[in-house]
Amino acid sequence: xxxxxxxxxxxxxxxxxxxxxxxxxxxxxxxxxxxxxxxxxxxxxxxxxxxxxxxxxxxxxxxxxxxxxxxxxxxxxxxxxxxxxxxxxxxxxxxxxxxxxxxxxxxxxxxxxxxxxxxxxxxxxxxxxxxxxxxxxxxxxxxxxxxxxxxxxxxxxxxxxxxxxxxxxxxxxxxxxxxxxxxxxxxxxxxxxxxxxxxxxxxxxxxxxxxxxxxxxxxxxxxxxxxxxxxxxxxxxx
Amino acid sequence: xxxxxxxxxxxxxxxxxxxxxxxxxxxxxxxxxxxxxxxxxxxxxxxxxxxxxxxxxxxxxxxxxxxxxxxxxxxxxxxxxxxxxxxxxxxxxxxxxxxxxxxxxxxxxxxxxxxxxxxxxxxxxxxxxxxxxxxxxxxxxxxxxxxxxxxxxxxxxxxxxxxxxxxxxxxxxxxxxxxxxxxxxxxxxxxxxxxxxxxxxxxxxxxxxxxxxxxxxxxxxxxxxxxxxxxxxxxxxxxxxxxxxxxxxxxxxxxxxxxxxxxxxxxxxxxxxxxxxxxxxxxxxxxxxxxxxxxxxxxxxxxxxxxxxxxxxxxxxxxxxxxxxxxxxxxxxxxxxxxxxxxx
Numbered sequence: 001x002x003x004x005x006x007x008x009x010x011x012x013x014x015x016x017x018x019x020x021x022x023x024x025x026x027x028x029x030x031x032x033x034x035x036x037x038x039x040x041x042x043x044x045x046x047x048x049x050x051x052x053x054x055x056x057x058x059x060x061x062x063x064x065x066x067x068x069x070x071x072x073x074x075x076x077x078x079x080x081x082x083x084x085x086x087x088x089x090x091x092x093x094x095x096x097x098x099x100x101x102x103x104x105x106x107x108x109x110x111x112x113x114x115x116x117x118x119x120x121x122x123x124x125x126x127x128x129x130x131x132x133x134x135x136x137x138x139x140x141x142x143x144x145x146x147x148x149x150x151x152x153x154x155x156x157x158x159x160x161x162x163x164x165x166x167x168x169x170x171x172x173x174x175x176x177x178x179x180x181x182x183x184x185x186x187x188x189x190x191x192x193x194x195x196x197x198x199x200x201x202x203x204x205x206x207x208x209x210x211x212x213x214x215x216x217x218x219x220x221x222x223x224x225x226x227x228x229x230x231x232x233x234x235x236x237x238x
Numbered sequence: 239x240x241x242x243x244x245x246x247x248x249x250x251x252x253x254x255x256x257x258x259x260x261x262x263x264x265x266x267x268x269x270x271x272x273x274x275x276x277x278x279x280x281x282x283x284x285x286x287x288x289x290x291x292x293x294x295x296x297x298x299x300x301x302x303x304x305x306x307x308x309x310x311x312x313x314x315x316x317x318x319x320x321x322x323x324x325x326x327x328x329x330x331x332x333x334x335x336x337x338x339x340x341x342x343x344x345x346x347x348x349x350x351x352x353x354x355x356x357x358x359x360x361x362x363x364x365x366x367x368x369x370x371x372x373x374x375x376x377x378x379x380x381x382x383x384x385x386x387x388x389x390x391x392x393x394x395x396x397x398x399x400x401x402x403x404x405x406x407x408x409x410x411x412x413x414x415x416x417x418x419x420x421x422x423x424x425x426x427x428x429x430x431x432x433x434x435x436x437x438x439x440x441x442x443x444x445x446x447x448x449x450x451x452x453x454x455x456x457x458x459x460x461x462x463x464x465x466x467x468x469x470x471x472x473x474x475x476x477x478x479x480x481x482x483x484x485x486x487x488x489x490x491x492x493x494x495x496x497x498x499x500x501x502x503x504x505x506x507x508x509x510x511x512x513x514x515x516x517x518x519x520x521x522x523x524x525x526x527x528x529x530x531x532x533x534x535x536x537x538x539x540x541x542x543x544x545x546x547x548x549x550x551x552x553x554x555x556x557x558x559x560x561x562x563x564x565x566x567x568x569x570x571x572x573x574x575x576x577x578x579x580x581x582x
Contacts (some may be wrong), residue, residue: 039495
């Protein structure tokens with residue numbers, strides 16, 4: 001007999017095999033569907049420490065599950081699945097699989113900080129949301145946010161040349177985030193520049209866009225900065 | 239007119255009562271059924287007391303020394319009161335050692351009996367050597383080393399189950415034992431102090447670290463010792479093939495069944511009425527309340543009273559009580575009993 005009420009079971013828990021032999025009995029056909037149990041079989045107690053290394057997550061261990069964060073939450077009012085209290089609990093016990101079920105909404109925190117100001121134990125739930133989002137980004141669980149892509153492009157150019165080339169930052173940012181290069185506002189801005197700005201300035205801008213000059217006496221500054229940033233990251237994340 | 243009060247029970251409440259009676263200029267006869275004074279903290283080998291943090295053997299030991307060194311207090315150990323004749327102001331108590339004493343009033347400081355975890359067999363006590371009670375775990379803390387009784391390994395994980403023998407209609411325990419939450423938070427910190435690599439989880443229905451115990455024990459255990467609190471009432475403790483224990487239940491907040499491996503499971507056992515209470519009630523002619531503790535008189539104007547005139551009570555004889563409050567109530571009951579002598 002097949003399982004009739006499959007809609008009541010999470011899809012990922014239904015296992016169907018074309019050919020299935022259990023204890024020497026061929027159960028292919030109608031009996032070929034199995035349901036994996038819902039039981040949680042272990043904690044990952046190191047996960048809490050991982051999240052505590054990200055800025056904002058330091059106080060997650062203080063939580064006693066009163067729910068003040070969730071009931072004050074701006075996003076919870078929009079989406080009942082947005083539940084900081086619950087994610088903090090999962091973080092504490094290291095129930096990562098449960099947490100990742102909500103990976104596509106955790107980043108939606110708008111940082112209104114109502115939770116921060118209401119939390120009776122000073123957990124700073126907004127910080128925990130940020131820490132979780134950063135952890136998921138670094139682990140490649142979620143895509144990099146546009147802001148992160150922009151920051152990286154900006155920083156790469158600074159490290160290389162001690163300066164940024166506006167047009168190149170924009171061009172690369174649009175490319176990496178899959179946006180049109182010919183944005184309406186950009187086209188309009190260039191039109192106006194052509195109309196109003198002196199030729200000399202336009203010429204220099206154009207030249208810089210092609211030549212990518214370095215800031216004077218930039219020397220090894222970029223390498224030193226990169227090394228410092230790397231050391232800081234390693235010091236924090238191990 | 240008698241100048242003596244009979245104090246029954248040599249635990250914190252009884253010791254405090256006897257010392258108070260003597261300090262007021264009267265005499266006390268202290269009757270203790272065990273061969274040592276000190277009550278549960280000494281007999282069960284408690285570790286550091288809540289909330290003072292002082293070792294039980296030192297703190298309660300001082301009370302014992304004070305009483306044993308007091309010429310106005312006559313101590314009978316390994317003795318019970320078998321008969322009480324007379325009325326308020328003029329009682330005659332017969333002791334199991336054959337003595338009789340004339341007393342004006344009586345203080346019952348007869349305390350409680352630890353819940354016997356055998357009565358919750360599904361939680362593995364008596365079946366698996368690594369399932370312990372809080373008193374056994376306190377003894378282990380007292381020994382200075384945290385190891386699994388089965389094979390001596392250092393536990394990676396310890397689970398403390400709250401409300402074992404409390405708040406459970408199935409076994410007729412419809413009371414909260416009041417102090418187990420705080421004791422468990424304290425015990426968790428003691429375990430972490432001795433064995434920092436051990437992770438301690440506390441399984442709870444509610445956390446009742448009342449009054450000033452909130453930040454001193456509950457918050458501190460979380461914030462400084464990283465003790466983890468999991469909202470789940472455990473259904474069953476079993477063993478896995480590798481010899482570890484499996485704690486089964488429902489994580490209330492995740493709404494999912496859990497089967498989590500542990501190395502030691504500790505039962506935070508509650509406080510039952512003293513198992514001798516039926517005998518005590520008959521001997522002294524006092525009533526018991528519905529759970530089996532000594533029944534209180536009207537409390538506002540007859541503090542420390544029982545249902546019988548001239549007989550007073552205090553501490554855990556009335557119901558689950560902390561050590562500090564038992565000591566305060568013992569003092570109050572002793573002096574209330576002395577007031578009867580003055581009037582007689």
